[in-house]
Amino acid sequence: MSQYFPPADTAAHYAELLASPPPTAADLGLMQGFPAPLAQRVTWENWISPPYNRWAFRNLSALRPSLRVWRGDAPTSPLVAAPRDLAGFSFDSVAGRKVTLNEHLAASYTDAFLVMKDDHVLLESYFNGQQAQDRHIMFSCTKSLVGLVGEYLLHQGILREDELTGRHVPELADSAFGDASIRHLLDMAVGIDYVEQYDDPDSGSSHYGYASGFLPAPAGLARYASLYEYLPSLQKKGAHGPLFHYVTAVTEVLGWVLERASGRSAENWVETLLWRPLGMEQDGAFLADPWGRAVVGGGFSGSLRDMARIGQLVLGEGSLGGRKILPAAVIRAIGRGSDPAYFAAVPEFAEWAPGASYRSQWYIWNDGAPEFMACGIHGQYIYVNSRNRVVVVKQSSLPAAESLAGADTVRLLRALGRGL
Incomplete structure (x- = not known):
């Protein structure tokens, strides 16, 4: 998933991006006009490349065939706001210094960011033109949804x-x-x-x-x-x-x-097992492959708040708002993790997420109270700290699948989980 980035390179990366913040999709004029000029036009050929991904990651259904994951017609599960000023929250960066939350969000091309503690939203922020109703591609966080179904x-x-x-x-x-x-x-x-x-x-x-x-x-x-x-x-x-x-x-x-064994499609499982029972605000969507199959390895898009509800489901051991969605045994089985030695044997992963293991499509740290993490390229994360009851979601449009500032995000998430 990641690779090692030297501290000096990471420090220089922060300095460069903080001095000259990344331009937004609007700054770049992406998809403005009828039609947009060729240089600002986002297409199937360029959508995953910078700078076009700054618009594309929250508009993928406009570019590629998608399979709807219906939210249903049940009431939306509330997310209760309890705002807290976290701008100065800092963590120990790979750069060899303290980096604040706001510095990291700016340098890692963040599109949306949400922090919850004890079922209350402490921080919910949007950047780069993203709004609360927008779906954003989660890339390999998709795997973790499939892991829950499995x-x-x-x-x-x-x-x-x-x-x-x-x-x-x-x-x-x-x-x-x-x-x-x-x-x-x-x-x-x-x-x-x-x-x-x-x-x-x-x-x-x-x-x-x-x-x-x-x-x-x-x-x-x-x-x-x-x-x-x-x-x-x-x-x-x-x-x-x-x-x-x-x-x-x-x-x-x-x-x-899982489709062959159950006779039901992956998108149907995510919709009926997770999306509708959780009372999501927005429909989700899977990218469809050329034969109409859901791309379950990295093709799911969901809103920031709805991905936070997935985190809440994990935190609640299968329950949300007093409603049982999944058996607690499902979440506990994932939270046990596997032997961290297998994970540690792969250097690029061990350096990125030291001490973790991988079980059922989730990254797990478990010293008695598990931490869960779903992660996708270009800076997508769902993080859950069960001991301190913290959920964090990050949606981003990093220019590369892996990046200097992006390599620091795991440190930020775990610092929030331990420090709030």
């Missing part, structure tokens, strides 16, 4: 941890996934020949992006019409778990398995 299906007996993937999806029998168990999928413990590298157009993650419809394939690289064609092509490398190997395609396979 753990629920285990709890209900629809899936079993030791079942093999090929039993549910025979099309994957000869792929890397055929003899991987459901638990291997949930915990990113699949031995697979795949590199999650975002700046190589021929990497495994790039081909995932083309097959999912995130981006058009460059000339000569269009090999798969859909994720349904792409996933069976991936081959095994080494043994499956115990290990940690972060591969977005693994979550897509998990989604395929």
